[in-house]
Amino acid sequence: MTSLLELDGIAKRFGPVRALENVAFNLRAGEIHALAGENGAGKSTTMKIVDGILQPDAGEIRIDGEPRRIRSPLEAQALGIGFVHQEIALCPDVSVAENIFMAATAASRSPLMNYAALERKAQVVLAQLGNIDPRAKVGSLSISTQQLVEIAKALTLDARILILDEPTSALTEAETEKLFSIVHRLKARGLGIIHISHRMAEIFDHCDRVTVFRDGNFVDCLEVAKTSPQEVVNRMVGRDIAQLYPPKLDSAPGRPLLQVEGLSD
Incomplete structure (x- = not known):
């Protein structure tokens, strides 16, 4: 497969704190590549470097085999990189359609905005994800x-590399299924998708490879079909975990430690 993205020797420090040290990663066209690791392992920091939000202190980024310095998210978009952050960054007081096409609208030289056309374009993208009114205010x-x-906003970009940072953390099971059906269609079109996740079920149901980080370092890259959740977790924590799902308490429970009744907010 063609390598879309390669990271080699990436390092990043924040003052005395070493966030990344000699990180390696590669993404092929037409694959879903999971990035796994405990909190603080360096997953999001690495992807922020790929997206131009942060600048590396050392190392090289290659797109299609060519070394690139990505100075901003705008440059990342121009290189075909789309990033769906875990933290929602939308404008609550304008419509869904305006949020989706905000970058294109800002770049337009037209003195007036054609809201009807904007909503029609947004509806085409939103139809892939669910029943969302493009005229609704995001804050509602x-x-x-x-x-x-x-996610719809990222899909409107002409992206060849799509980064999903814990995209299902706030989704229902039905919404998660819809999301992955879209992700697999994008994979079939030749996109490379980076899926940051702690959820082993998602990794083993949908991903082709998994790269493991620990304490800001690259640990291993594994073919999902040739490994197991136990092996991935062992690499994440740096030791053998005897039982991923330990047995439930087999004795009678003791007195209640916490009890809540009639709680309202």
């Missing part, structure tokens, strides 16, 4: 629906 939507709007 649930968190899970706002996450789907973020």
Whole structure:
């Protein structure tokens, strides 16, 4: 397979804190590549470097085999990189359609905005994800629906590399299934998808390879079909975990430690 993205020797420090040290990663066209690791392992920091949000202190980024210095998210978009962040970054006081096409609208030289055309274009993208009104104000939507709007926004970019940072953390099971059906269609079109996740079920149901980070370092890259959740977790924590799912308490429970009744908010 063609290598879309390669990272070699990436390092990053924040003052005295070493966030990344000699990180390696590669993404092929037409694959879903999981990035796994405990909190603080360096997953999001690495992807922020790929997206131009952060600059590496050392190392090289190659796109299609060519060394690149990505100075901003705008440059990343120009190189075909789309990033769906875990933290929702939408404008709550404008419509779904305006949020989806905000970058294109800002770059337009037209003195007036054609809202009807904008909403029609947004509806085409939103139809892939669910029943979301392109005219609705984003602030009126649930968190899970706002996450789907973020994903729709990324899909409108002419992206060849799509980074999904914990995209299902706020989604329902039905929304998650829709998301992965879209991700697999994008994979079939030749996109390379980076899926950051702690969820072993997602990694083993949908991903082709998994790269493991630990404490800001590259640990291993594994073919999902040739490994197991136990092996991935062992590499994440740096030791053998005897039982991924330990047995439940087999004795009678003791007195209640916490009890809540009639709680309301």
